[in-house]
Amino acid sequence: MKIIKIFLILSLVLSFGLSVDPGYAQSADQKVRVKIFHDAPVFIVVIKGDYTVREYKSDRILNYGKKLKAKVAGYKGGILLAGRYLAANNVFIKPNGPEEPIEINGKRFKGGLQVIKRDGVTLSLINHLRLEDYVKGIAVRETSHYWPIETLKAEAVVFRTFALYRAEQFKNKEWDVSDDVFSQVYGGMEAERYRITEAVDATKGEILQFDGKILPAFYHSTCGGATEDASVLWDIDLVPLKGVACGFCKDSPHFSWKTTVSKEKIRQLWEKNGQRIKKINEVVIAGRDKSGRVSNLDIVTDQKDIEIAAKDFRNMIGPDIIKSTNFKINASSSDITFEGFGWGHGVGLCQWGAYFMGKYGSDYLKILDLYYPGSNLTKLSE
Ligand SMILES: [Zn+2]
Structure with missing residues (x-):
């Protein structure tokens, strides 16, 4: 019960709005089912x-x-x-x-x-393990164990919450998460590191909730100045995921980026996606959302203009080439240069922002409160 006292004092002193509800139905012994091999002979x-x-x-x-x-x-x-x-x-x-x-x-x-x-x-192999062990196994792939301990604690809460959210979503499926980039990257026991284990243990069973439900605690590398409203990308409209200003990731190695893609390359990728175009003349930004990210683009071809959502365009070109949808465009006769900010979808925790917050002395509650405003920190019962 010590931990509850600490949180109550913190939330009184700092008015974070984070509080602990110990009566949560799920338990800390919750298991996660991780698909580790598929089609293994x-x-x-x-x-x-x-x-x-x-x-x-x-x-x-x-x-x-x-x-x-x-x-x-x-x-x-x-x-x-x-x-x-x-x-x-x-x-x-x-x-x-x-x-x-x-x-x-x-x-x-x-x-x-x-x-x-x-x-x-053929066989599918699914590892069933305790939630806490799973969080230790993925954290090292999703963060760096050299990062400030308060940042690692914030991330531990986020990874745990996200795993539970997936488990809830997929409870009728054969597994909750897979060990690849489509969910969280899980590396088994070899992936555990001392400081990460310390951060997971220090936040044991703590998850984020909103409105009595597990928060879909999305996270990404670098927001580039403001996080994204989840409802722009998915069918998720929740107060803690409406997007916030982030003044902490300016020194992230991924804060700004620049890439040039030829119009011919875009045409070829478009064709691969099933639509025939003879020639792309221009790519024009057609709208931005309130976070400043591009919402849609007009592709001007010699036949017609095609509108495409920026998130689909990013996925089509490659999410590691167009690192975010927060970009501007410069075009030459043959190429399009994208100059942008941040890396990732931008929803929820900005990991590099959390890194600098931790480095400058913020504790994990303050980090979580910035990126998920209005959410509650809940402890799973023992
Ligand atoms: Zn940020």
Whole structure:
């Protein structure tokens, strides 16, 4: 209960609007299901201590023992494990000791492993692990463990919240998150680092909520001066995600960028997306939203003018080439030069802004309050 007192004092003194609601229904023991391999024909699993293999849905024990070092593959009637034919298409392999890792193709993971056999004989591997362990595993890929501790704490809350948001969204699917850039990049136990573990432990179970629901705590590298309103990009209209001014990321290495793309290249990419154009004459900014980002563009061709949303245009050219939709355009006869600010979609936490806030002495509550105004910090029950 110590932590609640600390928060109450902080919110009184600094009027952050952040408070703790300990009565949240989900618990800190919440599991996250991470898809780690898809369409794997065969893999090697190693468990050094006691283990159990169960049928996933019925919980029926299929196999158990001490020390597992096995080749796992699919066969017509089920899953082949260490030379034994298990008549099941969905199994769960788990070390009996709660802290005992499971090694999959040489990489160590916490928790257990669900193996689903697909049509044919390929396998999907889904790692089930505690939310806290998942946050430790992804944080090192999504941030730098050299960053200020208060920044890392703010990020730990954000990563945890975002993982729970995804888990809620995908609860009826086979997994909550995948270990690639489409959700958060998860690296297993090898990815854990001391200072990140410290930041995750210091904020254990803390998540952001708004209006009694888990906040979709989006984040990005650098906003470039102002964060984006989520409703511009997605069907998410929430007070904490309406966009704020950020005066902290000016010294981010991604604050400004410049790139030149030929009109012919744009034409080719457009064609790849299924629309035939003979020649692009101009690319014109057709509108900006209140954060200053481009909302749509007019592509002037020799046949007709085509309007496209800036986010779709960015995805078509490549989100790492057009780093944000906050840009201006300079054109020559053959090329378009984009000069822009920031990197990423711009919604929620600006990570480089959070870095400089932490560096200049802000604590994590102040960081979260700037980027998610009106949200509540809640602690999952133990
Ligand atoms: Zn920023």
